[in-house]
Amino acid sequence: MANRATVRPRFFLFVCGMLSSSILLAGAPVFEIEIRNHLFIPSEFTIPANTKVKLVVYNRDPTPEEFESYELNREKVIVGNRKAIIFIGPLPAGEYPFFGEFYPETAQGKVIAE
Amino acid sequence: MLLNSVIIILREVLEAALLISVLLVLSQSLDKSFRWVAWALLAGMIGATVYGVNIDTISDWFDGVGQEVVNALLQVCIFTLIAVLMVLLPRQLYARESGRSLALVMIITVALVLTREGAEVMIYLYGFLRGSDQLLSVMLGAGIGGSIGVSAGVLFYYLLRNRSKRRTVGISIVVLMLVGSGMASQAAQLLIQADWLPSQLPLWDSSGWISETSVTGQLLYALVGYEATPTAIQAGFHFGGLLLLVIVFLVCQWRYRAATRLAVNT
Numbered sequence: 001m002a003n004r005a006t007v008r009p010r011f012f013l014f015v016c017g018m019l020s021s022s023i024l025l026a027g028a029p030v031f032e033i034e035i036r037n038h039l040f041i042p043s044e045f046t047i048p049a050n051t052k053v054k055l056v057v058y059n060r061d062p063t064p065e066e067f068e069s070y071e072l073n074r075e076k077v078i079v080g081n082r083k084a085i086i087f088i089g090p091l092p093a094g095e096y097p098f099f100g101e102f103y104p105e106t107a108q109g110k111v112i113a114e
Numbered sequence: 115m116l117l118n119s120v121i122i123i124l125r126e127v128l129e130a131a132l133l134i135s136v137l138l139v140l141s142q143s144l145d146k147s148f149r150w151v152a153w154a155l156l157a158g159m160i161g162a163t164v165y166g167v168n169i170d171t172i173s174d175w176f177d178g179v180g181q182e183v184v185n186a187l188l189q190v191c192i193f194t195l196i197a198v199l200m201v202l203l204p205r206q207l208y209a210r211e212s213g214r215s216l217a218l219v220m221i222i223t224v225a226l227v228l229t230r231e232g233a234e235v236m237i238y239l240y241g242f243l244r245g246s247d248q249l250l251s252v253m254l255g256a257g258i259g260g261s262i263g264v265s266a267g268v269l270f271y272y273l274l275r276n277r278s279k280r281r282t283v284g285i286s287i288v289v290l291m292l293v294g295s296g297m298a299s300q301a302a303q304l305l306i307q308a309d310w311l312p313s314q315l316p317l318w319d320s321s322g323w324i325s326e327t328s329v330t331g332q333l334l335y336a337l338v339g340y341e342a343t344p345t346a347i348q349a350g351f352h353f354g355g356l357l358l359l360v361i362v363f364l365v366c367q368w369r370y371r372a373a374t375r376l377a378v379n380t
Contacts, residue, residue: 028309052313063241066234070326073341074307076181077237079170085178087309092316102238104118 028054028087033109035059035078038100040109049093049113058083065107069098072111089113115248119255120262122238126231127263128336130158133227133293135271137220139286143279144206150217157221158228165229166236179308186308188230189301193355195223196294200363203287208370289337291359296339298355302348303341316343 031053034041038061047053059065062080069075072091078084091113100107134151141148165172165184172180202216235256242252274289275282305311321342324331334340341348 050315052309054309062244063246064237066238070342071321073303073343076307077169077173077234079173079237080241082170082173083178084173084181087307087313090313090315101122102118102241105115 028052030054030056032056032058035061035065035100035107037061038063038065038103038106040098040100040107043109044112046112046114047089047091050090052087052089055086055088056083057086064102066101067098068101069096069111071096072098074098075101116251116255116258119238119252120259123235123256123259124263125332125336126235127260128266128333130224130227130231131263131267132270132337134224135267136274136286136289136293137224138271139274139282140203140290141217141220142275143283143286144213144216146213146217150221151224154221154224155228157225158232161225161229162232162236165233166240169233169237176308179310182304182308183310185230186301186304186310188226189297189304192223192226193294193297193301195219195226196290196297197359197362199223199290200287200359201366203283204363204367204370207283207367208374287363291356291363292338294359295352295356296337299339299341299344299348299352302351303344306345306347311347314345314347317346317349319343 029048029051031045031047033045033055035057057067057078059078059080059082064077064079066077067074067084067086072088074086074088076084076086088111091111093114094112096111096113098109098111134154138148138151141150169181172184174180176183198219199216202219205211206213206216239252239256242249246252274286277285302311306313319342324334324340324342326332326335326340326342331340331342339352341352344352
């Protein structure tokens, strides 16, 4: 029992540490894009290289979409009329295409890190 | 739209089909019945429906990264269950027990894989169900994609089975280890995406060698969770996971082999 009592606060501190570090990291620059009529708007945007950014994708269509990028290693379903938060990077300078997996004929975009 | 839905459904079905094939080969090699598959498919469909219907709510969990966290949790559970299989399989090979726990673990493993993959398929198809003129071509594509995925699974099953029993079991266990470590790697990737694990620059870039968009890349992704530009943490989870599974298997195999020998000698 004594053992457990000493482990608990330590675990609590660990959780606090995790939480506070994620609050600090919440300072990552935010970029917002939209999905409208199965198009990304804007379809191209520039982010700082070697920096983690928070990407907010608003799906203005009633249909679901999946944000997907092999180059960014990202994949996330965005339900119709909702938004999704996706952390991307840090990325070396370069171009990183992404697409909407459900409507790839039109939903194409590119992140430029520089 | 037709080709696209073929690809989407194929990608989701392939991952589950390959895993089911390996587990079926192991069941067959250990002279177990295939009945567990029916339960796994049923449980998986229920899981996928519950997940798919609630995707809205789940996405909002944990400040908008609920999807990543739940998916990572599913992957970690699948990895753990595969580790349990590494304990149970040697026991089956040497001790020949009833195999009820083996079937149960296989059911839960496949059900969890289907929950994740199936939910995505459901969300995709549901988007077209609500009055779209592309419904027919999407459903046709889904049928074709699903059939190709299942065929690939059947092919893989015979490919594995078509050799001596010893080799079949050996290869199947290695494949299972690779699938498991891929799950660990994907869990890490999802937690990085959710910002629960620190993000880093990619460790290497093998996209020039095997592109993730190529057929080989897609197959490798479905089977072993191949990633062309992993970060150090993700690669650590991948290889650490593989090492853990190998160690668990070897230790259990050694123990049961020793125990069997002892039983034979006395």
